[in-house]
Amino acid sequence: MRNAVDCGGEFGRIAWLRRLFSGVAAPGRVKLAIGDDAAIVEAKGGRWVWTIDACVQDVHFAWPWLTAYDLGWRSLQAAVSDSAAMGAKPVAALCSMALPAQTGAALWRGIARGQASAAEATRCPIIGGNLSGASEVSLHTTVLGYARKPLLRSGARPGDELWLIGSVGKAAAGLAVLERVPQAKRSNAMRACVRAWQRPNALVKQGVRLCSCAHAAIDVSDGVAGDARHLSDASAARVVLQASLLEQAAGKIVAEVARALEHSVLDLVLFGGEDYALLAAGPARHRPAFARCIGHVDRGRGLWLEHPDGKRVALGSGYDHFRYHRGGTL
Amino acid sequence: MRNAVDCGGEFGRIAWLRRLFSGVAAPGRVKLAIGDDAAIVEAKGGRWVWTIDACVQDVHFAWPWLTAYDLGWRSLQAAVSDSAAMGAKPVAALCSMALPAQTGAALWRGIARGQASAAEATRCPIIGGNLSGASEVSLHTTVLGYARKPLLRSGARPGDELWLIGSVGKAAAGLAVLERVPQAKRSNAMRACVRAWQRPNALVKQGVRLCSCAHAAIDVSDGVAGDARHLSDASAARVVLQASLLEQAAGKIVAEVARALEHSVLDLVLFGGEDYALLAAGPARHRPAFARCIGHVDRGRGLWLEHPDGKRVALGSGYDHFRYHRGGTL
Numbered sequence: 001m002r003n004a005v006d007c008g009g010e011f012g013r014i015a016w017l018r019r020l021f022s023g024v025a026a027p028g029r030v031k032l033a034i035g036d037d038a039a040i041v042e043a044k045g046g047r048w049v050w051t052i053d054a055c056v057q058d059v060h061f062a063w064p065w066l067t068a069y070d071l072g073w074r075s076l077q078a079a080v081s082d083s084a085a086m087g088a089k090p091v092a093a094l095c096s097m098a099l100p101a102q103t104g105a106a107l108w109r110g111i112a113r114g115q116a117s118a119a120e121a122t123r124c125p126i127i128g129g130n131l132s133g134a135s136e137v138s139l140h141t142t143v144l145g146y147a148r149k150p151l152l153r154s155g156a157r158p159g160d161e162l163w164l165i166g167s168v169g170k171a172a173a174g175l176a177v178l179e180r181v182p183q184a185k186r187s188n189a190m191r192a193c194v195r196a197w198q199r200p201n202a203l204v205k206q207g208v209r210l211c212s213c214a215h216a217a218i219d220v221s222d223g224v225a226g227d228a229r230h231l232s233d234a235s236a237a238r239v240v241l242q243a244s245l246l247e248q249a250a251g252k253i254v255a256e257v258a259r260a261l262e263h264s265v266l267d268l269v270l271f272g273g274e275d276y277a278l279l280a281a282g283p284a285r286h287r288p289a290f291a292r293c294i295g296h297v298d299r300g301r302g303l304w305l306e307h308p309d310g311k312r313v314a315l316g317s318g319y320d321h322f323r324y325h326r327g328g329t330l
Numbered sequence: 331m332r333n334a335v336d337c338g339g340e341f342g343r344i345a346w347l348r349r350l351f352s353g354v355a356a357p358g359r360v361k362l363a364i365g366d367d368a369a370i371v372e373a374k375g376g377r378w379v380w381t382i383d384a385c386v387q388d389v390h391f392a393w394p395w396l397t398a399y400d401l402g403w404r405s406l407q408a409a410v411s412d413s414a415a416m417g418a419k420p421v422a423a424l425c426s427m428a429l430p431a432q433t434g435a436a437l438w439r440g441i442a443r444g445q446a447s448a449a450e451a452t453r454c455p456i457i458g459g460n461l462s463g464a465s466e467v468s469l470h471t472t473v474l475g476y477a478r479k480p481l482l483r484s485g486a487r488p489g490d491e492l493w494l495i496g497s498v499g500k501a502a503a504g505l506a507v508l509e510r511v512p513q514a515k516r517s518n519a520m521r522a523c524v525r526a527w528q529r530p531n532a533l534v535k536q537g538v539r540l541c542s543c544a545h546a547a548i549d550v551s552d553g554v555a556g557d558a559r560h561l562s563d564a565s566a567a568r569v570v571l572q573a574s575l576l577e578q579a580a581g582k583i584v585a586e587v588a589r590a591l592e593h594s595v596l597d598l599v600l601f602g603g604e605d606y607a608l609l610a611a612g613p614a615r616h617r618p619a620f621a622r623c624i625g626h627v628d629r630g631r632g633l634w635l636e637h638p639d640g641k642r643v644a645l646g647s648g649y650d651h652f653r654y655h656r657g658g659t660l
Contacts (some may be wrong), residue, residue, distance in 0.1 A: 054462040056464045059462060059463040060462070094382045096382045098468060128381065132390070132391040134389060134466065135388065136464065138428060140384075150416050
């Protein structure tokens with residue numbers, strides 16, 4: 001793992017990545033991919049949705065928690081998820097990969113293979129990027145997506161239901177398992193949660209479908225509380241989460257792992273994040289089959305959690321990732 | 331510099347950056363900037379030119395060499411330069427900024443101010459990005475540019491002149507001064523070279539103009555030898571550099587500093603890089619006033635340096651930044 005020479009230096013790496021990434025079919029509008037100063041994408045009617053996301057060693061992940069392949073997969077899925085949350089179909093991605101000089105071929109090729117598989121799975125070819133030295137591994141992935149009419153955070157209206165698409169709590173439970181339970185002692189449920197953290201899937205199809213039925217959407221990268229709060233702030237509306245519906249949404253596997261770890265299911269769902277589920281607001285009559293209702297939008301401001309006895313507690317913005325060494329989208 | 335609390339954590343930083351960056355006018359086609367999951371850019375006829383570039387602490391720069399403002403400025407100009415080299419006018423940029431948790435407000439605001447000034451100077455608004463923790467400072471800047479017909483590396487033809495636009499050697503001389511000459515002992519020429527390294531300017535207007543007269547172009551980020559080699563490889567043509575024309579192009583200031591440091595002017599020009607000049611190939615009759623001829627394109631392969639006595643020496647690709655802890659574009 002510490003042999004830098006056998007991967008042929010920068011140009012050798014680039015040639016290798018070029019071959020790997022060109023295996024993913026690019027849509028007709030990608031006119032030029034890896035090999036020049038920049039990638040070229042054709043312009044047509046509609047809107048590009050363009051995002052950048054970071055995955056930094058010892059901030060977003062630590063090596064024992066995932067393989068190089070998992071890291072590559074995760075980093076692309078997380079970036080695509082931001083574009084899916086706006087209802088965009090990904091068109092292409094670029095990745096700026098920073099690696100220590102002594103990084104061996106197995107590691108960086110593993111990362112690139114994970115990226116390429118995720119590119120295939122999301123139909124989002126990696127059409128360029130940058131390689132640079134660094135003291136720690138970091139991946140900065142930018143995705144350009146296309147939507148006829150993107151779905152913003154700011155469109156939620158009083159009377160809307162709040163919808164959850166995909167699973168929540170699993171990734172946070174998985175991370176807790178990675179940190180606290182030795183591999184040999186992990187139950188099947190624990191392994192499923194670890195897998196959810198290691199290999200998230202951006203909900204592209206669902207995001208695109210939401211464009212025609214929802215008023216607003218956001219992806220759940222910071223936990224339901226943080227992202228519902230963003231939705232509430234941007235829409236200048238009150239968002240009320242139903243505690244019982246959230247616990248139901250978390251499901252049996254999360255409940256089992258939470259019990260084993262003496263964690264609260266609600267805490268995992270509200271503050272855990274990294275599932276890359278989607279949160280959307282829309283009228284009840286338009287709720288698609290893949291979405292489940294977890295609350296509603298009201299007149300007023302702020303984020304509230306309603307318990308089965310009808311008691312409501314305010315949820316502050318509270319969760320500031322930067323203080324926890326992580327980060328967020330501008 | 332070590333007070334992380336006074337800048338209000340992630341959301342405070344983002345709000346501050348949003349205010350700062352929104353001061354730069356966005357063209358009409360930018361439909362949504364900072365504040366949602368991704369930025370939205372309208373699609374029209376033509377081509378987007380899309381690139382990402384990295385600036386990593388202790389790889390691309392060291393703190394005593396530049397201020398936070400310089401770093402912000404440099405990082406945006408370097409990314410815009412890649413797009414200018416394809417004849418594209420920048421439309422917008424996103425930046426993934428990774429900072430140690432203890433980074434003080436003065437530092438990250440200084441970086442952002444430098445970015446905003448460069449955004450103003452290049453008319454390339456920063457419309458989104460990502461903030462994350464890290465153990466070292468790094469900026470990963472992606473630029474989307476627009477060109478009716480982008481200029482590639484691969485278009486050089488036998489019979490073309492090789493053109494240089496902008497200055498070369500100054501930035502490399504400046505870096506050598508930063509490394510070896512204490513501030514109090516620097517001559518005016520040395521200070522000019524240091525400034526060239528600290529505050530490069532992407533040649534956007536010239537790049538756009540080249541579209542109508544050149545067959546191929548590339549920016550000189552790796553030194554004339556490395557980038558002329560890329561042009562030669564991509565165009566499957568021989569590129570011959572004239573040593574005397576290169577020395578003339580370097581100019582008096584570089585010559586003076588090279589003499590003082592006992593450096594070879596040719597080495598600075600050929601292997602120094604980071605001036606963000608442009609290299610282009612085109613027919614002599616179409617050479618614009620801002621370009622100077624430094625060689626020509628021939629049938630054959632490879633990169634050659636011709637000395638005034640007519641002797642030619644082959645220049646190998648030789649300069650692999652990854653081995654020197656730097657990096658390169660995919």
